[in-house]
Amino acid sequence: MADVRTQLVDRVREQLAHALGAAHAELAAAREDLRTRRDRLARTRQAAERIPASAGAQRDERLAEVDRRHAARLAALADRAAAAAEAEAPGAAAAPWEGWRPTPAVRGESPGPARIGRIPLGPGVPALVPLLDAGHVQLTADDAAGGDAVVAALLLRALGRAAPGAVRIVGYDPEHLGGGLAGFAPLATAGLLTFVGPGGLGGLLDELVDHIRRINEKVLAGEYASVREMAAATARRPEPWRVAVLLGGDEPGRHERAQLDRIARTGAACGVHLVVRDLELAESAAVTRIRVTGDRARLAAVPALPVVLDPGPPPALLTDTCRRLAERVSAGPAPTPFADLLPPPDKMWRESSAAGLTAPIxxxxxxxxxxxxxxxxxxxxxxxxxxxxxxxxxxxxxxxxxxxxxxxxxxxxxxxxxxxxxxxxxxxxxxxxxxxxxxxxxxxxxxxxxxxxxxxxxxxxxxxxxxxxxxxxxxxxxxxxxxxxxxxxxxxxxxxxxxxxxxxxxxxxxxxxxxxxxxxxxxxxxxxxxxxxxxxxxxxxxxxxxxxxxxxxxxxxxxxxxxxxxxxxxxxxxxxxxxxxxxxxxxxxxxxxxxxxxxxxxxxxxxxxxxxxxxxxxxxxxxxxxxxxxxxxGDAVPRLADAPDFQALAATPPRAPGPGRPAWASAPGTPRPDGPAAPEPPRGGRAPVALLGEIIDVQARSAALRLPRAPGRNLAVLGTGVDEACAVLDAAGRSLHRQHRPGAARYSVACLDPDADPAARALFGTLGADAAWYDEESVPELVAETAEGLAGGPAEPHYLLLYAVDAAAGPLGARIGGRTGLEHLRRIMHDGPERRTHVLAWWRGVARMRADLGGPAARTDQIGAWVALDVQGAELTSSLYPGTGGPDWYPRPWRGLFFDRSVHRTGQIIIPYRLEP
Ligand SMILES: Nc1ncnc2c1ncn2[C@@H]1O[C@H](COP(=O)(O)OP(=O)(O)OP(=O)(O)O)[C@@H](O)[C@H]1O
Structure with missing residues (x-):
């Protein structure tokens, strides 16, 4: 039993020991847990203690960021505003006074507002005040001088943005009698600045109102709403701007106030502007109100933004600019540009002339x-x-x-x-x-x-x-x-x-x-x-x-x-x-x-x-x-080679109109003035023509001597002008040569004046193998042989080109075969043309020609045509020219009078062609 009890006690002990052990273990675990938790709590507490400090820092950081962004935006806005202001008020409208000069707006462009200072935002935004074509300015100033400096800046900038004379200023300064605008005085010499005295305000305002009425009635005439609109549409500004500067004075009377209000309402559209100091202007969107305090100002439209005023324009710059402007205006108006008369390019050649021709002048x-x-x-x-x-x-x-x-x-x-x-x-x-x-x-x-x-x-x-x-x-x-x-x-x-x-x-x-x-x-x-x-x-x-x-x-x-x-x-x-x-x-x-x-x-x-x-x-x-x-x-000497009639003598096919040929020469239906018909090449059986010079007419035609087989078809060139005479014979020879095939005509060139020799030889060279050269000694042979040859059968054309033939009077006076050379010559001239033999000869005087033809009273029938050079009209009488007294001809350089009795009623002035080397 005891054992049982002992056993029982032991077991109880054992169990208690276990339980105790477990309780210890649990306690230890609980303690551990407690410690861990305490640690955590301590850490958490520590962490919690740190939190408010970082949250503040973050908030501050965020706030700083917002500030930065705001400042950047503000700076960007200020930059943009400054750029816009610069575009709006270019050149003289806003440039700093140092280096400032007038930069008038181009035609049709608006002069823009004027700068008076800067708004201290970012780098500074120009503070602009609209005036010309835009509105009026009303200033209130603590001290008059500060206000007048703003007025001076405004006016000078306005003058600098307008063409000289395009701004007229009328000043009313009853307190300082013009002293407030003294720097502008030079403008008065050109009528660009006038003053009205104390008591003159009413008259001045009446005049401005009248002017506005006239602009509305006569200039804008219902077609445009403002002069500015008209200037933009037509690029013309018919009337100068009028700026009335009214600096203080007594309170205006009722009539004056009413007139002021009218001008404030209607003036800007007609280019009439008011700049007033210490005078009330009726409420109107067109009025910029500026309150000046020391070197600061506030614009009534944006009272929150203060303006730091620019200093007034330096006095020397002001008077110098005004003097120059006055000089420019006194020198007379600059001519309007020619381009103003012209329609835009895409509208050119659009008008019909059926009813008439109308154009601005x-x-x-x-x-x-x-x-x-x-x-x-x-x-x-x-x-x-x-x-x-x-x-x-x-x-x-x-x-x-x-x-x-x-x-x-x-x-x-x-x-x-x-x-x-x-x-x-x-x-x-x-x-x-x-x-x-x-x-x-x-x-x-x-x-x-x-x-x-x-x-x-x-x-x-x-x-x-x-x-x-x-x-x-x-x-x-x-x-x-x-x-x-x-x-x-x-x-x-x-x-x-x-x-x-x-x-x-x-x-x-x-x-x-x-x-x-x-x-x-x-x-x-x-x-x-x-x-x-x-x-x-x-x-x-x-x-x-x-x-x-x-x-x-x-x-x-x-x-x-x-x-x-x-x-x-x-x-x-x-x-x-x-x-x-x-x-x-x-x-x-x-x-x-x-x-x-x-x-x-x-x-x-x-x-x-x-x-x-x-x-x-x-x-x-x-x-x-x-x-x-x-x-x-009239000063140019034409070239035979360029003459349309010479070109037309060329072999077939006929030439098309070229750059040297006037269009009307071939334009259908275009008339040709009276006169001999244009020469034709002889190929079609027509008579050859000798071109002698250019006729003074509208068609650059050539004087043409037709050489048919008919009596009298010879040419006499008369006068002492060697070059002109050579030029006439040269053109005749070259043009005849162009009409005959090689070998189909004969050319006999004789030159008896050494001065004419180079020209005669140049022609001789051109005529080539069909030409023969004669001089003083051989010319008697030429005339004798030619005269005798006339008796024969049909002959080829033969042209005798005789330079200074009168110089051969001696040798030609001698007899060959029973007749003198002169007799042979007369016979050739008499009988030759009908047998295609023509004399084209130069005599250095009418009397000499007559002597060669048989004496002073000799008939000149065989001279069918002549070109007179330095020969007076009165010498060309009797059988040379119809009527009495000779032609109206007074010799002049490089001109000749051509008369062909078979076609002309009166002589024809010709310009001999240039002698080609
Ligand atoms: N409207 C104008 N604007 C600017 N310059 C002009 C104007 N009219 C004429 N002129 C200048 O005046 C000068 C004389 O002009 P222009 O030759 O036309 O006169 P004119 O009466 O024909 O003289 P003349 O009979 O002696 O030739 C020229 O130099 C011309 O450029």
């Missing part, structure tokens, strides 16, 4: 274009003014304005300048510039001694008039507009013929002047309805007087253009031209009656640089078949 006083019209009424124009007043310039401007609007199918020009100089030559093709004005058909320059060219032009136009009148008759219409309507496929351009210094044509009482005046009268009277318009210009009152003897002619010139100080162009009671300013013209389409006056400012168009751009543009637009105009230069 310049600006009127209101900035409106003044136009010139040629049509049924007025049909013709007369331009007058003393030398240097701008007639030629006006003609250039008019030609450009017309040429840009009407295509060459609508308008053709014929230009003739009797003045010394080559002004019109620029429109023709030149050596340096290959372009030409596509409307141009003819230019005559250096024609002062060649009045015949003027006459030729009038004859040509008369012929064209006849052609048009006939076409009109055929279509049973009377006017060009109707003809164009019934014949739309026809080419009926209007023709404008300009003759500068036309009085040269009418000078003198000779046959040429009479014929010219008759033709002019006919053209003026009938040209009106056929689209042929005359523009006559003269610097000389005598030019006009030359016309005055013909009232019917003058009456046709209803369009009158008077340059400054022009006399007798306008009606005698109309003295508008006397007070005209430089570069202006009175345009009058009412025959000069005062009520028709329009004053126009003419742009500068004389300078080739100005013109060439237009000419090149029009030239590139020319029709594919356009040919250059014929240029007649």
């Amino acid at each position: 310049g600006d009127g006083p209101q900035g409106r274009p003044v136009t010139l019209t040629l049509g049924d009424y007025p049909p013709h124009a007369l331009i007058g003014g003393p030398s240097g007043t701008g007639k030629t310039n006006l003609i250039f401007a008019w030609i450009g304005s017309l040429a840009a609007r009407y295509s060459p199918a609508e308008l053709e020009f014929y230009l003739l300048d009797f003045k010394e100089g080559v002004s019109f030559a620029r429109f023709a093709q030149g050596r340096r510039d290959p372009s030409w004005l596509p409307h141009l058909r003819l230019v005559g320059i250096n024609v002062n001694t060649d009045r015949e060219f003027g006459l030729a032009l009038l004859r040509f136009l008369t012929e064209e008039l006849r052609r048009r009148a006939e076409a009109a008759k055929r279509h049973e219409v009377t006017k060009l507009a109707e003809l164009r309507a019934v014949d739309p496929a026809g080419r009926w351009p209007r023709i404008v013929a300009v003759v500068d210094e036309f009085q040269m044509l009418l000078a003198g009482r000779d046959a040429l002047a009479r014929e010219a005046a008759d033709l002019l009268e006919d053209l003026a009277r009938r040209g009106r309805s056929q689209g042929i318009h005359l523009v006559l210009a003269s610097q000389d009152v005598r030019g006009i007087e030359a016309l005055w003897g013909r009232p019917a002619l003058v009456a046709q010139f209803t369009l009158r253009i008077a340059m400054p100080k022009a006399l007798r162009i306008l009606d005698e009671r109309n003295d508008a031209a006397q007070s005209l300013r430089r570069h202006h013209a009175v345009v009058n389409a009412e025959s000069g009656m005062a009520e028709g006056n329009q004053v126009a400012r003419i742009p500068a168009a004389s300078d080739w640089g100005t013109w060439s751009e237009l000419q090149h543009r029009l030239w590139r637009m020319r029709p594919a078949d356009a040919a250059p105009a014929r240029l007649f230069d």
Whole structure:
């Protein structure tokens, strides 16, 4: 039992021991756990203690980041604002005073606002105040001087952004009597600055209101809402800006206040602006209000942003700029650009000339274009003014304005300048510039001694008039507009013929002047309805007087253009031209009656640089078949090789028109003036022709001596001019040679004047194997053999080209075979032509020729044609020229008078061709 109990106790002990052991273990574990947890807690506590510090740092970091971004954005915005302000107010509108200079806005551009200081944002944003074309400025200043510095800055910047003279300032400064604007005083000398005294405010405001009313009525005329809009659309600003600067003073009265309000409301649209200090202006969006305190200011529109004011403009800069501006303005207005007269390139050549030709010539006083019209009424124009007043310039401007609007199918020009100089030559093709004005058909320059060219032009136009009148008759219409309507496929351009210094044509009482005046009268009277318009210009009152003897002619010139100080162009009671300013013209389409006056400012168009751009543009637009105009230069010596008639003598096939050949020479339906028909090569059985020189006419034709088998078909060249005489014989020989096949004609060249030897030998060389050379000794043989040969059967053509034949009078006086050489010569001249033997001889005087032909009273029938050089008309009498007294011929250098009794009624002036080496 005890064992059992013992066993039981042991087991209990054992179990207790186990339990104790377990309890210990658990305790230890619990303790461990407690320690771990305590550790964790301690760590957690430690960590928890660290947390608030990092959260603050993060927050600070985030805040700093936001600040940085904000600053960067602000800086970017400030940069953008500064850039926008710079674009808005370029050049003089905002540049710093150091190095500042005026930079006027270009045409059509707005002057923009003006800078007064900077808003201290980022690097600084310019503080801009709109004035010209935009609004008014009202300043309140703690001290007047600070306010006036802002006013000075505003005004100087406005002046610098406008063309000289385009800003007029009126000052009202009752307290300091102009002292506030003292720096601007130099402007007063040019009328750009005026002052009204104390008590003058009402008058000044009334005047400004009146001005606004006039601009609205006359300038904007309902077409534009503001002068700014008009300037943008037309690139023209007809009126200067007016800036009224009102510096303090008593409170305005009721009327004055009402006027001020009107100006504040309506002025800016009309270019009238107010800059006022210490004076109230009515509430208006157009008013910028500035409050100035020391060197700071605030704009009422953005009170939160302070403005750091710029210092006022340095006094020296201010007065210097104003002085220069005044000088520029006193020197007269800068001419308006020629380009203002032209339509935009894509609108060129769009007008129809059916009813007339209308084109602007310049600006009127209101900035409106003044136009010139040629049509049924007025049909013709007369331009007058003393030398240097701008007639030629006006003609250039008019030609450009017309040429840009009407295509060459609508308008053709014929230009003739009797003045010394080559002004019109620029429109023709030149050596340096290959372009030409596509409307141009003819230019005559250096024609002062060649009045015949003027006459030729009038004859040509008369012929064209006849052609048009006939076409009109055929279509049973009377006017060009109707003809164009019934014949739309026809080419009926209007023709404008300009003759500068036309009085040269009418000078003198000779046959040429009479014929010219008759033709002019006919053209003026009938040209009106056929689209042929005359523009006559003269610097000389005598030019006009030359016309005055013909009232019917003058009456046709209803369009009158008077340059400054022009006399007798306008009606005698109309003295508008006397007070005209430089570069202006009175345009009058009412025959000069005062009520028709329009004053126009003419742009500068004389300078080739100005013109060439237009000419090149029009030239590139020319029709594919356009040919250059014929240029007649009285100072140039033509070349035989270039002569269309010489080229036409070439062997078949006939030549096509080339650059040297005038288009009208081949244009269908183009008239050729009266005169001998153009020569034909003899191949078709026609008689050969000898070309002698160029005729002074519009077609560069050659004077042609036809040599058929008929009595008298010989040529005498008369006078002592060696070169001219050689040139005539040379052209004759070369042109004859061109018409005969080698071996088909004989040429005998004899030269008896050593001075003529080189020229004669040059011709001899050209004639080649068909030519023989004779001199003083052998010439008697030549005439004897030739005379005897005439008795034989049919002969080949034989041309005797005898240079200075009178020098052979001695040897030819000797007898050969019972007759003298002179007798042989006379026989050849008498009988030769019918047997194709022709004498083309040069005698160095009429008396010498007569002596060779049988004595002073000898008949000269065998001389069918002659060219007189330095021989007076009076010597060419008796059988040489019809009537008594001889032709109207006064010798002049490198000209000859050609008369062929079988075709001419009067002599024809020729220009011998250049002698080729
Ligand atoms: N509207 C203008 N604007 C600027 N310059 C001009 C203007 N008109 C003329 N001129 C200049 O004045 C000068 C004289 O002009 P122009 O030759 O046209 O006068 P003119 O009356 O034809 O003289 P003249 O009869 O002696 O030839 C030229 O140098 C020309 O460039």
